[in-house]
Amino acid sequence: MTTLLKSATIIDSSSPYHHHQKDILITNGIIIKIENSIEIENDYQVVALDNLHVSCGWFDTSVSFGEPGFEERENIKNGLNVAAKSGFTAVAVNANSNPVIDNKSAVEFLIHKANGFATNLYPIAALTQNSKGIDMAELYDMQQSGAIAFADYNKPIANDNLMKIALLYAQNFDGLVFSFPKNNSIAGEGIANEGINSTKLGLKGIPALAEHIQIARDLYLLEYTGGKLHIPTISTTKSVELIKEAKKKGLQVTCSVSVHHLTLSDDELQGFDSNYKVNPPLRTKADIKGLLKGIKSGVIDIITSDHNPIDIEHKKLEFSEAKDGTIGLESAFGALNSVLEVEDFIANITSKPKAIFGIKEHSIKENSKAEITLFNPELNYTFAKKDILSISKNSAFLDKKLNGKAYGIYANNQLILK
The missing domain is CATH 2.30.40.10 (Urease, subunit C, domain 1)
Structure with missing residues (x-):
């Protein structure tokens, strides 16, 4: 042809x-x-x-497809077709299925299911068994089977020593470890950004401090252990500053931001629409400015849709009861291109994420x-x-x-x- x-x-x-x-x-x-x-x-x-x-193929580093176990949310076949029609030649798929992708057989299942599609699928395997944050999963075996990184999707690792050991162990095979930026002790039962809007609306708040403390901890651990750390979907100006300082020290740390955190603020919560309930929560307009500056300055490496399909039974509920997450593949480019010039962000969805995850880019x-x-x-x-x-x-x-x-x-x- x-x-x-x-x-x-x-x-x-x-x-x-x-x-x-x-x-x-x-x-x-x-x-x-x-x-x-x-x-x-x-x-x-x-x-x-x-x-x-035309550009080099876009790569989305945080996509959830549900399968296996949550096919009512999305399946791999339709998900890859959605990705292709949304402009993505490659997606990294999160481990938040049922069962969790925490062993080599599960990794191989994902790869096998994606054979023959235009869009390439790269599994991000769970960092801990069943993503429970207690025992480390079989990282080396999963990498040998095709996993490109290790993450408990949207779940912070509370155990400091476990994160330290993961960073040390992964160095043996050049593995990339994720750490979700949230301290649950500080976040508590919060469901929205702690601030003026959460107070007005009577919603329990998640302080930005919960993100900053976790990032600071992880950067201290990284400085001690060495290795490679990726901090996904940061959401505040202070987070950009913390990572900027770590990069100045020469630490191998990278980070991503979601499209919705670059474009939507917690002002959207006025109508209690659960589609705006995401994790991390939507922050302030000042944070959006700081994140956009982080893209332009090069501190933020990756932009992701953080595509997370949730079925109507778990999403069309009262705001406090609904599951976190928004789909984003279909709207990613149009939303991004509304706040940035193509030249400002194209590298963040092509060459930069591919380099971080060890995926070859093919020039035009x-x-x-x-x-x-x-x-x-x-x-x-x-x-x-x-x-x-x-x-x-x-x-x-x-x-x-x-x-x-x-x-x-x-x-x-x-x-x-x-």
Whole structure:
């Protein structure tokens, strides 16, 4: 199969065609020709879309699919199709299934289920057995089976010594350890950011301090042990500052932020809509400014959708009773592109996360493997239920005005368009 992308503006700083509008010819998954104009032949699959832009394939480092065990929320087949139509050529899948992905067989199950899809699936295995934070899981065996990192999704490791041992042990095989930034002793039964809005609304608050204390602890442990630490989905300005100082010391620490924490504040809670109940909680507008600054300065390495489908029985409840989480794959690009320029964040969803997780990036140039995202950065629209492709519909971006939309991807010798 030969595919021709017509008049595509290339956004790829590693490519000699960066910012150039070109025709791109792909045969059997390899880019064989990039020219100003390529003549169409009868057997070509031609892609000619309005304001077509292309970049290296996007990589989302925090995605939950439910399967096995929570297929009513989402399954791997549909989840990977959603990811592809949302512009993602690769996703890292969290271990929060039932059973938890905490052994080599479970890792191999995920990889096997994802065979043959355009979007690549990379398992993030549990750091502890059953993600209970008590006994460390079989990290080395799981890495040998294909796990790219270790995390108890959205669950902090309370045991300081366990985190210390994990950081030490993982160095033997260059493993990447996650630590969720939340101190449960401080957070208590909080369900919203502690501040003016939580007080007005009568919601139990989670102080930003709960995040800062956990990050400070983890950075001290990392300084003692060495190794590699990733802090997922930070949500405050102070967190950016703590990680900035650690990087100045030369510590191997990286961090991510979710799209919703870059774009939505706790002002959204006024209507008690449980779609805005996420973990960490939505913070203040001042925190959003600090996080955006962290992206532009390079302190924050990764932007993730933190896609977490929750079925209606567990989400459409009173705010205090609903499960945390929002879907985000479908809205990720449009929301991000509404607060940042493409050039400001493209590396945070392509080259930077791939480098951190040890995944090869394929530049848009001749004789390179075609792993490409197709998108339009100038399409304004209101995100509606019809835009949701996931089985679960718990989106924090419903009825929000977004700017930019993914057309789909070309990857693994497959063209997938929305």
